[in-house]
Amino acid sequence: MRTGTWIVLPTYNEIENLPLIAPAILGQLPEATLLVVDDSSPDGTGELANRMALENPRIKVLHRAAKQGLGKAYTDGFKHALAGGAEVLIQMDADWSHDPAYLPTMVATLANSADLVIGSRYVKGGGVPDWGILRRLVSRGGSVFARTVLGLKAHDLTGGFKAWRGPTLAAMPWESLHSGGYVFQIEMTFRAARAGARVVEVPIVFVDRRLGASKMSRSIILEALLVVIRLRWDELRGRGSPEPS
Ligand SMILES: Nc1nc2c(ncn2[C@@H]2O[C@H](COP(=O)(O)OP(=O)(O)O)[C@@H](O)[C@H]2O)c(=O)[nH]1
Ligand SMILES: [Mg+2]
Numbered sequence: 500m501r502t503g504t505w506i507v508l509p510t511y512n513e514i515e516n517l518p519l520i521a522p523a524i525l526g527q528l529p530e531a532t533l534l535v536v537d538d539s540s541p542d543g544t545g546e547l548a549n550r551m552a553l554e555n556p557r558i559k560v561l562h563r564a565a566k567q568g569l570g571k572a573y574t575d576g577f578k579h580a581l582a583g584g585a586e587v588l589i590q591m592d593a594d595w596s597h598d599p600a601y602l603p604t605m606v607a608t609l610a611n612s613a614d615l616v617i618g619s620r621y622v623k624g625g626g627v628p629d630w631g632i633l634r635r636l637v638s639r640g641g642s643v644f645a646r647t648v649l650g651l652k653a654h655d656l657t658g659g660f661k662a663w664r665g666p667t668l669a670a671m672p673w674e675s676l677h678s679g680g681y682v683f684q685i686e687m688t689f690r691a692a693r694a695g696a697r698v699v700e701v702p703i704v705f706v707d708r709r710l711g712a713s714k715m716s717r718s719i720i721l722e723a724l725l726v727v728i729r730l731r732w733d734e735l736r737g738r739g740s741p742e743p744s
Contacts, residue, residue: 503585503586504588505585505589506591507590509569509593510540511538512542512544516595517593519595524599525557535558537561537563539566545562568679594709604701608662613664614696615688616663619703622655625704628706641656642654644724644727645727648727651689656685657685658703667691667696671687680719681715682719682722682727
């Protein structure tokens with residue numbers, strides 16, 4: 500019997516990272532299920548994931564036909580995991596920026612005191628040692644901006660290392676979410692907080708990927724800034740938040 504903990508791992512051209520990160524994740528959470536969400540990676544990550552799933556029943560693969568933004572991959576992955584009985588869902592990157600060693604602490608924090616746990620670079624004990632001053636300013640500035648405009652308490656709003664309680668995710672207004680990489684992360688935390696979720700940050704040290712290439716771009720950052728303003732604007736005009744459940 501598996502417990503209801505699922506890790507949702509989106510991949511796009513992660514053929515070098517997947518065979519190493521998957522066993523590291525499963526080793527940290529010995530009861531959990533790993534769901535790889537691959538958007539038809541040209542490098543064959545999806546086929547590799549299929550082979551890994553054949554050898555290990557704890558690994559499952561969701562194939563998507565096209566790359567449509569990280570948010571869409573997460574939406575499909577979360578829905579699939581919830582339909583499969585997931586009670587605790589974890590999202591993380593496949594490129595080692597999110598160290599699997601943090602997983603037990605995040606799951607324990609969720610069980611004790613939270614509906615959403617954010618692996619946070621911007622609380623005491625967290626950080627981004629690999630980044631230069633400019634990248635730090637952009638990332639940190641983005642979180643401060645979103646935090647201020649949206650009136651949220653969390654300090655790291657753009658990161659993608661999070662643990663969720665199933666019911667908190669199940670209540671998301673999936674169809675209306677923005678799907679760009681950074682804004683999806685901000686909007687998910689915003690929606691959860693507005694719906695009354697207890698949000699707790701635990702410190703993580705984020706390391707830059709060593710293998711493969713980043714898929715994030717300047718346009719995704721710009722989109723995030725504009726959408727943050729839009730989210731608050733819609734809310735002030737009384738049409739932003741989903742109906743409270
Ligand atoms: N399925 C899927 N995965 C994606 C997509 N974009 C990025 N990823 C994955 O999401 C994670 C974070 O992406 P990455 O490029 O490392 O972003 P960065 O860390 O902000 O540079 C990695 O595991 C990527 O393989 C996408 O469109 N679809
Ligand atoms: Mg990365």
